[in-house]
Amino acid sequence: MSPLQISAFTLTTCLGRGLDVTREVLRSERSGLTPCRFETVELDTWIGEVAGVDEQILPEALRHYDCRNNRLTLMGLETDGFAQRVREAIERYGPTRVGVFLGTSTAGILQTEQAYRRREPATGALPDDFNYRSTHNAFSLAEFTREYFGLQGMAMAISTACSSSAKVFAAAARQLAIGSIDAAIVGGVDSLCLTTLYGFASLQLSSSQPCRPYDAARNGISIGEGAAFALLERPSDPGPGSVQLLGVGESSDAYHMSAPHPQGLGARMAMEAALRSASLTVDDIDYINLHGTATLANDAAEGLAVAALFGDRVSCNSTKGATGHTLGAAGAVEAVICALALTDGRVPGSPGTRTPDPAIPIRYQIRGGEARVLRILSNSFGFGGSNCSLVLGAVE
Amino acid sequence: MNSMTVPGQPLEAWIDGIGFIAPGLPSWSIAREVLRGERGFETASTVLPVPSLLPAAERRRASRLIKLSLGLGLEAVAHAGADASTLATVFTASGADGHNCHALCEQLASDDRQISPTRFHNSVHNAAAGYWGIATGSMAPCQVISAFDASFGAGLLDALAQVVCEDRSVLLIAYDSEYPEPLHAQRSIPDCGGVALLLGVRRSATSLASIRVAPSMGTTDVLAAPGLEALRRQIPALRALPLLQRLANAQAGTVCLDCLPPMHLTLAIQPC
Numbered sequence: 001m002s003p004l005q006i007s008a009f010t011l012t013t014c015l016g017r018g019l020d021v022t023r024e025v026l027r028s029e030r031s032g033l034t035p036c037r038f039e040t041v042e043l044d045t046w047i048g049e050v051a052g053v054d055e056q057i058l059p060e061a062l063r064h065y066d067c068r069n070n071r072l073t074l075m076g077l078e079t080d081g082f083a084q085r086v087r088e089a090i091e092r093y094g095p096t097r098v099g100v101f102l103g104t105s106t107a108g109i110l111q112t113e114q115a116y117r118r119r120e121p122a123t124g125a126l127p128d129d130f131n132y133r134s135t136h137n138a139f140s141l142a143e144f145t146r147e148y149f150g151l152q153g154m155a156m157a158i159s160t161a162c163s164s165s166a167k168v169f170a171a172a173a174r175q176l177a178i179g180s181i182d183a184a185i186v187g188g189v190d191s192l193c194l195t196t197l198y199g200f201a202s203l204q205l206s207s208s209q210p211c212r213p214y215d216a217a218r219n220g221i222s223i224g225e226g227a228a229f230a231l232l233e234r235p236s237d238p239g240p241g242s243v244q245l246l247g248v249g250e251s252s253d254a255y256h257m258s259a260p261h262p263q264g265l266g267a268r269m270a271m272e273a274a275l276r277s278a279s280l281t282v283d284d285i286d287y288i289n290l291h292g293t294a295t296l297a298n299d300a301a302e303g304l305a306v307a308a309l310f311g312d313r314v315s316c317n318s319t320k321g322a323t324g325h326t327l328g329a330a331g332a333v334e335a336v337i338c339a340l341a342l343t344d345g346r347v348p349g350s351p352g353t354r355t356p357d358p359a360i361p362i363r364y365q366i367r368g369g370e371a372r373v374l375r376i377l378s379n380s381f382g383f384g385g386s387n388c389s390l391v392l393g394a395v396e
Numbered sequence: 397m398n399s400m401t402v403p404g405q406p407l408e409a410w411i412d413g414i415g416f417i418a419p420g421l422p423s424w425s426i427a428r429e430v431l432r433g434e435r436g437f438e439t440a441s442t443v444l445p446v447p448s449l450l451p452a453a454e455r456r457r458a459s460r461l462i463k464l465s466l467g468l469g470l471e472a473v474a475h476a477g478a479d480a481s482t483l484a485t486v487f488t489a490s491g492a493d494g495h496n497c498h499a500l501c502e503q504l505a506s507d508d509r510q511i512s513p514t515r516f517h518n519s520v521h522n523a524a525a526g527y528w529g530i531a532t533g534s535m536a537p538c539q540v541i542s543a544f545d546a547s548f549g550a551g552l553l554d555a556l557a558q559v560v561c562e563d564r565s566v567l568l569i570a571y572d573s574e575y576p577e578p579l580h581a582q583r584s585i586p587d588c589g590g591v592a593l594l595l596g597v598r599r600s601a602t603s604l605a606s607i608r609v610a611p612s613m614g615t616t617d618v619l620a621a622p623g624l625e626a627l628r629r630q631i632p633a634l635r636a637l638p639l640l641q642r643l644a645n646a647q648a649g650t651v652c653l654d655c656l657p658p659m660h661l662t663l664a665i666q667p668c
Contacts, residue, residue: 001561042509096611096659105520105521109497109501112497112501112579113501113504113505116501116502116504116505117505119505119578123578124577124578125577125578125581126578126579126581126582130582131582132579132582132583133544133582133583137490137491137542137544137583138491138492138521138542139490139542139543139544139546139547142543143544146656152658152659153611153659154550154553154611154656154659155543155546155550155656156541156542156543156550156553156554157541157542157543158539158540158541159492159520159521159522159540159541159542160520160521160522160525160538160539160540161520161521161522167539170537170539171539171541171554171557174554174557174558174560174561174562175553175557176403177402177403177557177561178403178404178405178407178557178560178561179402179403179404179405180407180553180557180611194504194509195500195504195511195516195519198504198509198510198511198516199500199511199513199516199517199519200516202510202511202512202513202516203513203516203517234403250537250538250539251535251536251537252525252529252534252535252536252537252538253529253535254529254530254532254533254534254535255529255530256530257454257517257518257523257526257527257530258513258516258517265535266535269535273537382520382522383517383520383522383526384517384520384522384523384525384526384527384529384540385526385529385530386522386525386526386538386540
């Protein structure tokens with residue numbers, strides 16, 4: 001593909017709101033995970049909860065979108081001046097020429113979970129204040145974003161579980177390549193809810209401790225929430241140091257609904273496709289931000305795939321020990337963490353990981369540090385065997 | 397992605413195969429006769445095919461939505477004489493499995509929140525896509541989209557962009573199913589229905605028509621027959637019906653499909 005300019009980006013996770021605080025916490029290699037006290041959840045697990053989500057107030061005209069997920073969407077958009085950059089793009093290109101491509105796994109389903117506790121006893125009806133379309137439905141965050149900016153062009157939600165907001169980059173890149181749009185708001189928003197907290201517990205995939213990606217003693221994920229956005233455009237005279245999307249690779253495991261292909265075959269195909277798309281080889285990659293959820297099976301399968309392609313030559317790690325696994329937002333959260341690494345010339349560390357699994361022969365880097373990073377690969381893999389890898393680069 | 401793609405390239409493809417399932421219309425061959433006026437339309441509960449391609453364990457867990465999407469995709473693939481195991485796919489649906497969602501929400505509202513792991517992994521929006529991969533063995537890219545009532549249009553836009561940018565055939569599967577009460581009161585999709593289109597890069601021996609698609613602000617087409625028009629309005633995936641009516645009648649021309657107001661999609665159709 002032709003490189004695309006990532007002309008603005010932002011993220012909000014349990015590490016904090018915006019690039020500056022994220023940068024600072026990543027440097028200190030602290031984790032944002034805390035014991036789960038969310039809502040009425042009674043589970044022995046740790047989560048990455050974003051502070052202040054419920055203080056967000058949606059504009060009056062968009063009040064019907066009100067739910068935790070859209071509050072987090074608004075919070076993310078109004079961070080790091082991102083919304084202003086979007087408005088400038090709309091000014092440049094017009095409201096039909098800026099597309100919206102957002103990933104989520106559960107959107108505002110928390111709203112439905114809570115509404116089910118308030119059903120009319122006689123009829124079973126949901127309460128009158130419940131609005132399925134603008135909260136629960138997978139499209140709600142994209143529709144909210146489109147209306148928030150007064151856009152009139154294409155918009156879609158991508159929902160492929162934990163690869164959702166990596167795959168938005170693929171969908172947006174294609175429309176930009178064809179020229180059906182001139183700019184794209186891409187990103188992902190997922191928020192804490194009972195379905196995922198109890199669901200991952202039912203699969204025995206969540207840890208009772210802060211997650212430990214790629215650790216020999218890893219035993220599951222810590223669920224997080226987050227909102228991350230990027231503004232994509234075709235490049236016009238990109239200055240040195242500006243960040244670009246260089247390649248996207250997608251594949252399917254065709255193996256199992258909730259377990260990865262044991263040899264990481266699908267993961268490997270996605271990474272190969274991303275390199276091909278960027279016209280790069282394995283030697284061009286300086287750092288890999290792994291999917292690294294900290295489940296036994298995910299890290300083993302992904303590790304095999306990375307080892308098969310890159311051997312132990314490339315520095316890599318997972319940042320989910322810091323942010324938790326933000327599920328449908330993870331692809332975009334980690335793309336922004338990679339953009340920060342490219343901007344700052346510094347790779348993040350892997351809080352939570354103490355002893356990298358000796359059975360996984362890759363160059364797993366526990367501590368972060370300054371490094372010459374020009375090109376980064378970022379992996380996101382999801383339930384249903386949905387795989388996506390991104391290549392991001394800095395202009396020299 | 398093909399680095400040769402340049403801005404301004406039209407979104408176009410050849411339709412090589414069609415799959416169709418809707419209330420009273422169990423297959424494309426029957427829907428085609430109805431759309432040609434050769435057979436009357438009587439609404440009836442949607443008949444879903446048995447997902448015989450799935451391994452026994454997955455077949456037992458296959459919901460109505462899985463049967464619907466598999467049936468749609470396989471009909472289009474068979475129609476085109478294509479090989480499902482190599483095809484890239486775009487799945488698009490307004491929502492995930494409504495019955496499964498209802499059961500999860502009901503249990504999470506009860507005193508016993510220990511939900512079933514199968515229910516949980518079937519709750520993801522890309523469950524149908526995951527089962528498709530397991531059934532067909534296709535490791536090709538698979539996109540899964542939702543745009544509420546505009547889901548067909550959004551899926552078509554990404555599928556065509558893949559045909560043009562990636563120079564590969566793409567199977568588009570657009571499908572929707574019903575929610576039980578109490579969610580049904582808020583999302584009143586009456587039954588299962590959908591359409592699958594196998595979109596090719598070049599004209600082939602099985603090509604039925606070429607389509608060229610552009611976002612527009614036009615007035616959307618409706619169907620003259622009230623029963624079919626009701627389906628178009630009630631089931632988001634069946635917003636494709638004006639296109640299918642042209643395809644059934646091998647009739648050249650343009651249609652405007654309802655998408656995401658004020659943006660709709662204008663399609664220029666040229667039968668082979």
